[in-house]
Every structure is written in C-alpha cells, then in structure tokens.
Amino acid sequence: MEKFKIIDLFSGAGGLTEGFRNNHFEIIKHIEKDTAASRSLILRDIFYYLKNSNKLDIYNNYLSKELSFEQLLEHAPQTLLDKTINKEICEETIDFIFKEIGDYSDISGIIGGPPCQAYSTIGRAQNKNKKATDGRIYLYRYYIDFLKQYRPQFFVFENVKGLLSFKDADGDLLFPKMHEEFQNAGYEIDYRLINTAEYGVAQKRERVIIFGVPKTNLNLIEKFFKELESQKEGLISVKKAFKGLPKLHSGQENNNYKKVSNSYVDKYFKKNKNVILTQNIARPNRENDLKIYKEIASAKSKGKNLKYNELDPSLITHKHTDKFLDRFKALGWDVPSHTVVAHIAKDGHHYIHPDVNQNRSITVREAARIQGFPDDFYFENSRTSAFVQIGNAVPPILSEKIASAIKNTMRK
Incomplete structure (x- = not known):
C-alpha cells in the first residue's frame, strides 16, 4: 500500500508529526527554526530508524549517556539526518528550503501550524501596537506558498483559538482574509475548535484545527471532521496519566518506574516495552515558594x-x-490538567504537583505525559528548552487521531 508523503512545517519538537509516524505516512521533511527542537526531530527520526532495524539498544545507550549525540548520529544514514531542515521559514530562505526538499510531484499532505504567539489572547492588549511590524501574523502566507509549490491532496493547519478573533493592523478579523487567500491558492478549508481533553489527552487545551483540500474534493472536508469526531474518548485524569511515575521532591531526580501501570499508560506512553525513563527531574525551589x-x-x-x-x-x-492572582496554580488529581504552555520553561508556579507530600512543580516527563508524548520521546537539549518544546507542541495523542481520520477519509 502506497504511503502518503508528508511535509511538516513549523515542526517544533514534532508533536504533530508523531501521530503520522506509522505505516500509512512517510515524513519527507521537517522544517523548524529552533536548534534544540531540530535536534529533537533528528533524534526522533533516529529512534524510529533504530526501532525498525531492531537496534533500540543503541538509542538506549544514548539515553543512558553511554553515547554522545555525535556518536549516535554515526548509526543513522545521512539521508535520515537531512530530513530536518533547521531554518526559519522566511522570504530569504524559502527558495533554499524548496531546493532542499526537492522536486516532489507526489506530496500527499502538508501539516503544521505557524507560531501562535501573535494570535494568542494572552498579552493581546500589550501587543496591539506591534501588529503593523509583527511578521508572525502573516507566516500563514508561507504555508500557502508550500501549497502552491507542492499541490498536496490535503493539509492540516493547527493554531490557538485566538486566531478566530484576532484583528489585523487594519482592525479587521484576520481569519476571513486567510480563508480567502487559501481559496485563491485553489484550496477550500473548514475548521473545528477542538478540546484535547475530549480526545484522550489529560489536558484541557483548545485549538483550532483547519483541514483543507483542493476545491475539486470539497466532500472530503466534512468526512474528515466526522472521522475525527468519532475518535473522541472519555476524560483522562492527571492521576491516570502519571501512573507508574516515581515520587520525588523539589530538586530531586528519579528515573525508576514504579511497578504499576494501567491500560492508558501502556497504550500511549509505553508502546516501546524496553523504554528507559528519562527527564524526570524536579526543579529546586526556594523555601518560601x-x-x-x-x-x-x-x-x-x-x-x-x-x-x-x-x-x-x-x-x-x-x-x-x-494582579496575577493565579500566579500559583496546582493540578488536580482527578481531572485533566489545565493547558500546558511554554511559560512553564520560566518557572513551575502554574503547574504544582497535586500530591501535597511531594511539594514541587511537575517534571519534564510529567509535562510530556500531560501533553501526550510517549515516554521514549527525548527532548533536546536542556530542561528549559524541553519545557518550551512541550508547551508549544500539538499533543501526539490528538495528532495520531488526526492522522487516522485522514487515512480513513482519503482511503474511502
């Protein structure tokens, strides 16, 4: 069965990509400007390469610090390493990126979402005067350039719900203008406001999912959203998502699983039975905090x-x-988490662990579980950059359902 060939734009660490990494999709290229996130993308490509070659012991040696990153690269073909293009998508680089991707005439899909900070409702009042010069607002036009260049059968564009209410420098709603520009490029779109908590993610996170197809295939849009709707799951609590993770206190590290699990953890976090737990280290905190x-x-x-x-x-x-009366906020054990955002990289005050006895903020690994990343996913190259990558990501559990909905829609 022929695979759908995918280009991944504004990739981040690859949360959206992760759901497409199965037998039905082939990732041709990731494009990401952040160096640490690009290293995470390369590492994830290597993980799947070694897994499919029955050589996961090499990957585990890297996680155990027996191999350096450079030594690990020697175990992967150059073509695999070249799949990640560590470049900002802009006027100066786009032709270079097209050249690096190559002359593909059979790209099936494009996925990704431009950085969302420009559209976020957080800080919108302060950013009002920057609209005329904030280039992030119009990054979607580069996305359209990719549609014109490769003419895919479908695309998925993800962003914050603030996109729907955002007004440009002229005081007009931006989204209708975006819609028209997609139409002028030959594509029709529709969107849904998705809450990830309804799709098996232990987190309340509202995001706009835009699905687009050539105007000749308009019926596919409604079919896709029906397929996605059918994959909803019941709410997942933080307690359920954290099952099997060890207890620790402020400033401690503990990468030893507890000998307990559940079907949810086994399904989404421990697909690789030989997984080594990593990045489960708690920030040190001041006594008053x-x-x-x-x-x-x-x-x-x-x-x-x-x-x-x-x-x-x-x-x-x-x-x-x-002011800022919710500057300190704890997670609840028996409900999904509130939204994990990149600000968690600055401090953990908004993500206090629900266990009073542990008395700390959540670890990188716990944040990754809330966001739906499998335990064998390693984030390069520091705790701070790991938190940023997690906070900016599309939950892989949701992206897996998006990929499944696309597969079912396109096959039919």
Missing part, C-alpha cells in the same frame, strides 16, 4: 483554587496583590 506550593496544593485537594491574596500573609512577597 515551597510553603506556597503546599498551601496551594492542599487547597486544590479540597476543590479550591487558592488565589495569591488568599495565602497566609507571611508568604506574600509581591507588593501588587490585585
């Missing part, structure tokens, strides 16, 4: 989201107690 964490997590366990101005007065150090 730990006292706040304990108070916030204790209140959360009783169903209350404690505001900053409601803390014990001895713990309040900020002068302004009328």
Whole structure:
C-alpha cells in the first residue's frame, strides 16, 4: 500500500508529526527554526530508524549517556539526518528550503501550524501596537506558498483559538482574509475548535484545527471532521496519566518506574516495552515558594483554587496583590490538567504537583505525559528548552487521531 508523503512545517519538537509516524505516512521533511527542537526531530527520526532495524539498544545507550549525540548520529544514514531542515521559514530562505526538499510531484499532505504567539489572547492588549511590524501574523502566507509549490491532496493547519478573533493592523478579523487567500491558492478549508481533553489527552487545551483540500474534493472536508469526531474518548485524569511515575521532591531526580501501570499508560506512553525513563527531574525551589506550593496544593485537594491574596500573609512577597492572582496554580488529581504552555520553561508556579507530600512543580516527563508524548520521546537539549518544546507542541495523542481520520477519509 502506497504511503502518503508528508511535509511538516513549523515542526517544533514534532508533536504533530508523531501521530503520522506509522505505516500509512512517510515524513519527507521537517522544517523548524529552533536548534534544540531540530535536534529533537533528528533524534526522533533516529529512534524510529533504530526501532525498525531492531537496534533500540543503541538509542538506549544514548539515553543512558553511554553515547554522545555525535556518536549516535554515526548509526543513522545521512539521508535520515537531512530530513530536518533547521531554518526559519522566511522570504530569504524559502527558495533554499524548496531546493532542499526537492522536486516532489507526489506530496500527499502538508501539516503544521505557524507560531501562535501573535494570535494568542494572552498579552493581546500589550501587543496591539506591534501588529503593523509583527511578521508572525502573516507566516500563514508561507504555508500557502508550500501549497502552491507542492499541490498536496490535503493539509492540516493547527493554531490557538485566538486566531478566530484576532484583528489585523487594519482592525479587521484576520481569519476571513486567510480563508480567502487559501481559496485563491485553489484550496477550500473548514475548521473545528477542538478540546484535547475530549480526545484522550489529560489536558484541557483548545485549538483550532483547519483541514483543507483542493476545491475539486470539497466532500472530503466534512468526512474528515466526522472521522475525527468519532475518535473522541472519555476524560483522562492527571492521576491516570502519571501512573507508574516515581515520587520525588523539589530538586530531586528519579528515573525508576514504579511497578504499576494501567491500560492508558501502556497504550500511549509505553508502546516501546524496553523504554528507559528519562527527564524526570524536579526543579529546586526556594523555601518560601515551597510553603506556597503546599498551601496551594492542599487547597486544590479540597476543590479550591487558592488565589495569591488568599495565602497566609507571611508568604506574600509581591507588593501588587490585585494582579496575577493565579500566579500559583496546582493540578488536580482527578481531572485533566489545565493547558500546558511554554511559560512553564520560566518557572513551575502554574503547574504544582497535586500530591501535597511531594511539594514541587511537575517534571519534564510529567509535562510530556500531560501533553501526550510517549515516554521514549527525548527532548533536546536542556530542561528549559524541553519545557518550551512541550508547551508549544500539538499533543501526539490528538495528532495520531488526526492522522487516522485522514487515512480513513482519503482511503474511502
């Protein structure tokens, strides 16, 4: 059976790509500007190459620090390493990127979503005066350039829900203008506002999923969204997603699984039975923050989201107690997490572990589970960059369902 050939734009660490990594899709190229995320993409390509070659012990040797990244590269063909193009997509680079991809006439699909910060409702008031010069607003036009260049059978464009209400420098809604530009390129689109918590992800995360096809195949759009709708799952709690991960305290590292699991963990996080647990290290915290964490997590366990101005007065150090009252926030054990965003790279105050006794913020691995990444997914090349990559990603559990919906739609 012939595979669908895919180009992955604005890839990040590859959360959207991850769901397409099966027997029905072939990833031709990833394009990503961030160096650390590009290393994660290369590493993931190597993982699948070694897995399919029955050589996962080499990958595990890298995770165990017995091999350097450079030594690991020697175990993969150059063509595999060249699949990731570490370039920003812009006017100066796009012709180079087209040349690197090559003259494919059979690209089936393009996936990806431009950086979402420009459209986010967070900080929108402060960014209002930057609209005339913020090039991120119009990165979707490069996406359209790829559609014109390769004429795929379908594309998936993911972004924040703020895209739907965002107004450009002229004060007009941007999305209708985008729609018209996609139409002028020969494609029709539709979208759905998706909450990942309804698709087996242990996180409430609303995202716009745009699906587009050539105007000659309009019936495929409705079929795709029906297929995607059929793959909804029940809500997943943080407790269920964290099953089997060890306990630890602030500043500690523990990469030893507990001898417990569940069907959810086995299905999505431990597909590779020889997986080595990594990146399960908790940030060190100041004593005052730990006292706040304990108070916030204790209140959360009783169903209350404690505001900053409601803390014990001895713990309040900020002068302004009328702003950012949710600067400290705990996860709940028995419900999905709130949205994990890239700000987690700066501090963990918004992602306090629900276990009061552990008294810490969540680890990289716990954030990865909330976002739906398998445990054998390793994020290069620091804790900070790992958190950024996780926060910016499309949950792989959702992307797997998107890929399945596309496969079923296109095969029919």
